[in-house]
Each structure stands twice: as structure tokens, then as C-alpha cells.
Amino acid sequence: MYADDVDEDSDFTESTTSKSQRTSKVSAVSETRSVPREAAVVSTTALQSRVQPQAQPRALPRHRSPSQTKSSPTITTTSKSDDGVVVKGNLFIALVHRKAINKGDLNVQKGDVLKIHSTREDGWWIAENENGQRGMVPKNILKHCTGDVVKPQRAVQRIQAEVHRSAAHPSRQPPARRRAIHANFHNTLECHMALRLSESNWSFHDLFWNDRLHTIQKRHVTTCKMFKVDKITKYNIGSAEPTGHYLRMCLFDKSAVTGRQVVSNFHYVFPAAIKNNTWVFEKNVKLFRPQYNSQFFARSNYRMDKVILMIELFVTLRKPGSPLSHARSFFAELPLLNEAHQSLLKNGTRQIQMEASNAAFKDTPTITLSISDISQKQVGFCDMLPDVVVWNPSYLQLTAAYRVCLGHFTRTRADPTSADATFDPLLGLFPRLCDQPDMLDLLMALCVKKKLNFNMMNDAFVEQFSNLFVTSVFGIDQLASLPKYDLWDEPSLKRREEMLTTFLTTLLISNQNPLKYQTEMKIRPLDIHKFAVDLCGPHAID
Secondary structure: OOOOOEOOOOOOOOOOOOHHHHHOOOOEOOOOOOOOOEOOEEEOOOOOOOOOOOOOOOOOOOOOOHHHHHOOOOHHHHHOOOOOEEEOOOEEEEOOOEOOOOOOEOOEOOOOEEEEEEOOOOOEEEEEOOOOOEEEEEHHHEEEOOOOEEOHHHHHHHHHHHHHHHHHOOOOOOOHHHOOOOOOHHHOHHHHHOOOEOOOOOOEOOOOEEOOOOEEOOOOOOEEEEEEEEEEEOOOOOOOOOOEEEEEEEEEEOOOOOOOOEOOOOEEEOOOEEEOOEEEOOOOOOOOOHHHOOEEEEEEOOOOOOEEEEEEEEEEEOOOOOOOEEEEEEEEEEEOEOOOOOEOOOOEEEEEEOEEOOOOOOOOOEEEEEEEOOOHHHHHHHOOOOOOEEEOHHHHHHHHHHHHHHHHHHHHOOOOOOOOOEEOHHHHHHHHHOOOHHHHHHHHHHHHHHOOOOOOOOHHHHHHHHHHHHHHHHHHHHOEOOOOOOOOOHHHHHHHHHHHHHHHHHHHOOOOOHHHHHHOOOEOOOOHHHHEEOOOOOOOOO
16 A cells, blocks of 8 residues: 655656666765765674663773874775674764763764764774764774665675766765655554564563553653644646645654664545645545545654654656656655653644755645644553554554553463464454554444443453454455555545445444355455464564
């Protein structure tokens, strides 16, 4: 369902650039050009654990010499490293606080992002902080925060090739904040809803059982707010005729200290219509069409002022004989915390001037956003959710119920240290259904019909909720030949809506056994591996 084919070459994103230039990697080394380049740096701490050190590392002994101080990182220097690794990029993060002791040292605060300009054999590197101050820093208090780690010998060969390629074809990519963001598994709700291991791998990251209350422990985060897109005005994209429009929201780390810049799932909102250059949104959302709900909530446990709420405006284009393409035309950044880690989100209505992804756009639209607290009826359910998520508030109760079922599962496991797959229809399938929200609409309608009490999620509720899940959405998702859920394929969405409406009517009106309904339609074989609780997948170690 995700737009993983965002076209960076579109008229809405950037100037013309050949595919070979887009896919070519940016060279590291040279600082003699007018455009700064990333330096290839040797670091023995690049693969260091994410667990922060408790004590400040001892500073390395220093042997100054003029030749070492003025030298810049070269390919020869990096290739001679036998015990280190070559990393792509010269941005490092400070692991501890360190005051300047000698003349020429740099004051470093824990969490500072430093740009390395020169390396030395004695381990003292010349670094520059975000304020432009330069000085010497011991390498054993630094951790590489961007780029891929590669073997030294292959890295040298690749860097040499990229240097020549960059000289012949200078990069024309836009600034990082203007580039298109590609979707992957880590940006899905399936990843963020599944169980995630802690750094020790002996417990779960955000799921703890409360023995006193006999339920999971509620999670309190730094940011938990409700948003609603009221309208978008002054929208003008010239003479282009796109086939569709939509908004995409996510939590975005501008510092890239976390290892990836998009730190949450992607959430999508579609307008009901565009009239007189103004986006109009639905007030009453239709069943099985949750993408038209302009209300969403955001949860974040990041205590970083660089983590912001990113709102992107996309258009879809379809040329004759070509697949559907997605182009980001405008975006807006909404800060969440200040430098003192205090919330900047005050309740009320904001009008935010969006920025253009392409400098050719002179007139940019204005987005009107309403911000409020989570309601008292919903705050208890929201506190049970994962620490980082951006989603539709219509599914707060269902997600809280799923998390309680997860708590019962982790509490009753015979061997808490076992990573063997456990086959459970609800626990294994629910995370994937979060990326098919029309199925959750069906489940919620049945829960209302059966009068499930979400305010008392005890053992009896868990059993009742699991049984209802198996006899409804599990059967139709695993057995029925539903079209693939695709937000940009309207015929498929209509077909899914018809099938789900028929199924819901059968259960609500005639009280027909769902198994009988499944015998009257074309079904497919059941794959037991599709609903296993995976404790060691890519989501678990994210």
C-alpha cells in the first residue's frame, strides 16, 4: 500500500537529473571543491553498541606535530587500517561530555554531532561542531552516526572510483531536507506494532506487564497529541494535471543521530475534493475508507529537539504506457520539543506555510492544522500503544486490545528466553492488518455489535476478542481472495469495499455463521506461517 516508487526526477521534486547520477553514491574525501564533501574516516568505534557508556572514556595520549595537525584524510591513510573499519561519511556523535583541557581542544557535550576534518595516528581528530568551532577530540569518545560500514579494502577501491565519477558528473541533488523519502518495511505499521526487543535482548522494548493491575504497563512519552488537517489553501501546481493528491505524515530526525531519518511509520490522508485551489476534507468518514479521515495522532518518546513532525504533500502522475508515479511537491516541518526537551505543541489552530521541494515553485500553499490533547475517553487506550507511532485515532481501542493480548502472551510463555515462532491468529496477523485499515473497520463494527467492553480488558475479554477476530477478519483475510490493498488503486478499493460490506451485513443482520459465508465464495489455501508471532525479525531489533 505504500508509495515506494517516489519519483525524485519529477517536475515537482527537482531539476532534471539522469538516472545514473541519482543512483551514484556521493564520494567521500575532497574538501577542495566549493561544495563540501563527506570524508572517509577510519573508526574503531563505528560498530559500537548503542548502549551509552556509564563512565567517560579515558582520553588518548597526544603527540602533536605540525604535519599531523594539518593533514587531511586521504585514501592512503584509511587503507592502512588493519583493526579499524572504513565508514562512509564524516559525521560522528559524542558519547560523553568532555571539557577542553589543552589549547586547541574542543569542548564537547554528550550528543553533539561533530564533522571530522582530519584524522591523526595518535587518535586525536580535528572536529567541527554545529556552531562552526573547531578543535581536537579523542576518537574513543565518538561514534559514527551516518553511512554504511564496509570492509577497508573494498571501501578504498569504491571511493577511488567515485572520486573520478564525481569529477566528471558533479552531483545535482537538492539539499537533504528537500529530497524524496522512500518507504520501506521500517515505515510500516506492521513493523511498529510488532513486538520489539530491548537492547539487551532479554526483554521487550515497550511492553511490560503490571502484576498489580493484571494488564500491561501504560507507556508515557514525551509527545502525544491529536492533530486534524482542516484545509490547505493557495494550492497551485501550474499547468500539470495530476491524477491524485494526498498527504503523508511521519516523525523525522533532522540530525540522523538515530541511524535513520524517518523514525516512525508513514500515515496517509486523502482530500475529499480540491475546489478553487483549496483542499477540502471529509467531516464524516465513510466506512471502509479511513484514508479520508483528516484526524491523526502522534506519539514519540524521542527527547531530541531535532525530531519533528514532517507533513508532505504528494501528487500522483500517470503517463501513457508508464506506471503510476508519486512526486513530492511541498512539505512542512512542525517542531515537537525545544532544546530543553519541553513540548512546543500548544493546543489551538496553526497556519503553516509549506515549503517547495522544487525551487521553481514560487507560491507555496498554507496548511491549517488543529492541535489538541488526547480526549479523556481515549487517553487510557493511547497510553498502551507503542512509544513511536503516527496513526488514525479510530483504531485506538482495537490496538490497545491487541497490546493487552500481547501482554498475556508474553506473561504465559513457558520459556521467556525462547525465540521459537508461536502461531497465534490474532497476535501474528493484527500487525499486518494495520496496513489494511478497512479490515480494522470491519473488526471494530463487529466489536460494537457484540458489545465488547474495552474498559475492562481481563482474561475473559482477551478470549472473547480473540474468538471474534478469528471468526471475522482472520477468515476473510486468510481465505477470501481479496484484491490487494492499494491506496492508489481505486477499482481494487471499491471491490474490497463491496466484499467487506457483504460480509459485515451477513454477520450483523442475519447472524449467519461466518464459516458458512466462506463456503459460498472462492477461497485460497491457508498458510500457517503468515500468522506466527516473530520475536527475532527485522522489527525486533530496529
